Amino acid sequence: MSLKLGVPSKGRLMEKTFDWFSQRGIGLGRSGSEREYAGYVQGIDNVELVLLSAGEIPRELAAGRINLGVTGTDLVREKLGQWDSRVRELALLGFGQADLVLAVPGCWVDVNCLDDLDAAAAAFRLKHGFRLRIATKYHRLVREFLRDNGVADYQLVDSQGATEGTVKNETAEAIADITSTGDTLRANHLKILEDGLILRSQATLFKSRVAEMDEAERQTLAALLQKMKVD
Amino acid sequence: MSDRAAIRAEAARLRALFEAEGAQPVETPVLQPAEVLLDLYGEDIRARAYVTSDALRGEQMLRPDFTVPVVQMHMEHGAEPACYTYSGEVFRRQEDDPDRASEYMQVGFEVFERTAPEAADARVFGIIFNALKPLGLRAATGDIGILMAAVDALRTSEGRKRALRRHIWRPRRFRALMDRYAGRAPVPESRAALLAQSNPMAQAGPVIGMRGEDEIMSRINALREDAATAPISENEVALIDAILGVRETSDNALEHLRDIAVDLPAIQPAVERLARRLEALEARGIDVTKLDFEASYGRTNMEYYDGFVFGFYAENRPDLPPLASGGRYDALTRQLGRGREIPAVGGVVRPGLVVELGGLA
Numbered sequence: 001m002s003l004k005l006g007v008p009s010k011g012r013l014m015e016k017t018f019d020w021f022s023q024r025g026i027g028l029g030r031s032g033s034e035r036e037y038a039g040y041v042q043g044i045d046n047v048e049l050v051l052l053s054a055g056e057i058p059r060e061l062a063a064g065r066i067n068l069g070v071t072g073t074d075l076v077r078e079k080l081g082q083w084d085s086r087v088r089e090l091a092l093l094g095f096g097q098a099d100l101v102l103a104v105p106g107c108w109v110d111v112n113c114l115d116d117l118d119a120a121a122a123a124f125r126l127k128h129g130f131r132l133r134i135a136t137k138y139h140r141l142v143r144e145f146l147r148d149n150g151v152a153d154y155q156l157v158d159s160q161g162a163t164e165g166t167v168k169n170e171t172a173e174a175i176a177d178i179t180s181t182g183d184t185l186r187a188n189h190l191k192i193l194e195d196g197l198i199l200r201s202q203a204t205l206f207k208s209r210v211a212e213m214d215e216a217e218r219q220t221l222a223a224l225l226q227k228m229k230v231d
Numbered sequence: 232m233s234d235r236a237a238i239r240a241e242a243a244r245l246r247a248l249f250e251a252e253g254a255q256p257v258e259t260p261v262l263q264p265a266e267v268l269l270d271l272y273g274e275d276i277r278a279r280a281y282v283t284s285d286a287l288r289g290e291q292m293l294r295p296d297f298t299v300p301v302v303q304m305h306m307e308h309g310a311e312p313a314c315y316t317y318s319g320e321v322f323r324r325q326e327d328d329p330d331r332a333s334e335y336m337q338v339g340f341e342v343f344e345r346t347a348p349e350a351a352d353a354r355v356f357g358i359i360f361n362a363l364k365p366l367g368l369r370a371a372t373g374d375i376g377i378l379m380a381a382v383d384a385l386r387t388s389e390g391r392k393r394a395l396r397r398h399i400w401r402p403r404r405f406r407a408l409m410d411r412y413a414g415r416a417p418v419p420e421s422r423a424a425l426l427a428q429s430n431p432m433a434q435a436g437p438v439i440g441m442r443g444e445d446e447i448m449s450r451i452n453a454l455r456e457d458a459a460t461a462p463i464s465e466n467e468v469a470l471i472d473a474i475l476g477v478r479e480t481s482d483n484a485l486e487h488l489r490d491i492a493v494d495l496p497a498i499q500p501a502v503e504r505l506a507r508r509l510e511a512l513e514a515r516g517i518d519v520t521k522l523d524f525e526a527s528y529g530r531t532n533m534e535y536y537d538g539f540v541f542g543f544y545a546e547n548r549p550d551l552p553p554l555a556s557g558g559r560y561d562a563l564t565r566q567l568g569r570g571r572e573i574p575a576v577g578g579v580v581r582p583g584l585v586v587e588l589g590g591l592a
Contacts, residue, residue, distance in 0.1 A: 081326030081327060082326070082327060082329070105438075105439050105440050105442070106435065106436045107432075107435040107436055107437065107438045107439065107440075107444070107447065108442065108447060109425060109431045109432060109434070109435050109447065109451070110425065110431075110447050110450045110451050110454065111450075112419065112421035112422065112425075113419055113421065115407070115419065116419075116422070118404070119394065119450065120442070120446075120450060122394070122397060123446065123449070123450060123453075124442055124446070127446060128441065131273065131274075132442075139277070140278075140326070143274055143275070143277065143278055144278070146274070147275055147278070149404075150398060150401040150403055150404030150407070152273055152397065152398070152401070153273065154273070154274060155269065155273070155274050156274055156277075167439055167440040168439045168440065170440060170441050172440075173440055173441060173442055189436055189437055189439050194419075194421060
């Protein structure tokens with residue numbers, strides 16, 4: 001059986017992943033028509049490329065259906081409880097850097113840190129009759145972060161895209177989202193709280209701790225890692 | 232007998248025992264409207280309860296405990312005084328600890344009664360204490376009401392007291408607030424800068440979202456008032472610390488708290504409630520000179536308890552959660568009662584853990 005390597009199926013993340021592997025002597029690429037999700041691996045035998053949505057790679061690793069996978073740290077920590085017992089970080093790939101941050105409207109001059117956010121949330125609930133809404137797709141990470149920091153009287157509302165627009169549209173009062181430069185936040189009149197960094201993330205090569213391997217696959221893995229100089 | 236059958240049998244025995252003590256058996260649905268629980272516990276409940284939904288009823292939760300539905304049922308059509316027992320599964324998400332059960336049985340005993348609350352506290356505790364006696368457990372007790380009374384008595388602004396009361400169940404936040412109000416922790420730089428500005432909204436940019444400029448200004452005014460408020464005195468901080476540090480057998484704890492009450496007379500009524508509770512426990516044959524009391528017990532996991540709290544632990548099995556726990560939750564009935572309230576106290580036993588320790592039979 002061949003070793004299965006899961007890689008994001010489109011966009012910059014896919015291209016940069018292909019580049020990273022090719023710099024290490026492993027050629028990855030898509031085969032067939034542009035719309036067909038099939039791929040090839042050159043430079044080593046018995047490795048199969050599996051093209052997947054980056055958001056599904058954590059689940060596939062945890063289920064043991066792929067042996068290796070490239071995805072963001074943020075997605076692994078959000079989607080996998082006890083992530084470090086289910087996958088192992090093999091290499092940080094040095095791209096796809098993004099910070100998961102908590103941001104509020106720039107006009108909230110009275111709110112600059114979590115302590116302020118907590119107090120503003122209490123007052124907001126009294127006045128509006130519901131809890132201050134934070135739009136995000138990172139529910140677990142944000143909830144754990146706010147619990148550890150003793151912020152109460154908020155609620156998370158799900159936002160799978162265009163999260164920065166939710167405040168202006170009045171479907172949320174604050175947001176927790178991934179940002180790399182902060183430009184989108186500023187363009188939407190949002191500012192990051194001083195102590196609002198929830199997680200630093202980047203594209204990472206993970207190995208499943210769950211996937212079973214036979215002797216041949218183990219040898220393939222060792223050869224692959226040696227060739228790429230990853231330990 | 233399979234584990235499950237043994238647990239059911241143990242649950243039936245416990246429920247029969249509670250019925251013999253005068254409790255009326257009740258049932259509650261497994262699916263609970265998520266809104267009520269979210270409103271009560273906040274977002275944290277999502278980390279603890281399974282949420283499901285359909286297009287008609289919206290979000291529902293698999294019953295994470297019985298207390299809320301039992302209180303609702305009582306507030307709707309219960310006679311007074313009332314005493315209930317129930318037995319069934321509760322469901323808890325366990326994302327961080329694979330060894331903790333995500334589905335387990337609870338058998339509960341709840342008392343709704345206006346007169347003699349300390350006697351009701353002792354009744355609930357005593358019945359569970361006696362039921363679990365063969366297992367040789369350690370009982371832990373506490374009383375959140377004493378800390379609440381101490382906070383109410385602080386000579387500081389109502390806003391500060393409100394903030395402290397709100398975080399009684401989050402000890403780290405409570406400590407951070409105390410440090411700031413006492414002037415021990417520095418004011419955050421950004422806040423100092425904000426308060427130094429004569430027109431803080433000048434650089435604010437466009438006002439977006441539902442939190443309006445009036446709300447922003449009203450918080451700035453509150454911050455200004457707070458900055459002008461004198462720090463909480465060292466003496467009062469020391470008294471709160473002294474209360475939080477009380478951890479000894481109940482008889483000694485009572486003496487210790489009476490000493491503290493000399494300097495902080497406002498906690499006197501709460502301390503006398505503890506005294507009456509200990510008398511009521513003694514009248515039930517419980518040796519209070521061997522009963523542990525910890526003033527900060529129950530501050531982390533039991534958000535709705537606001538008076539007496541207790542838990543039973545297997546000392547040789549530190550890996551197990553408490554076999555039984557409970558307490559007084561007067562404020563919960565106020566929140567769920569839409570204008571009505573009734574003092575209430577109750578507790579639950581986990582028959583699965585009882586079986587794990589060898590059972591009561």
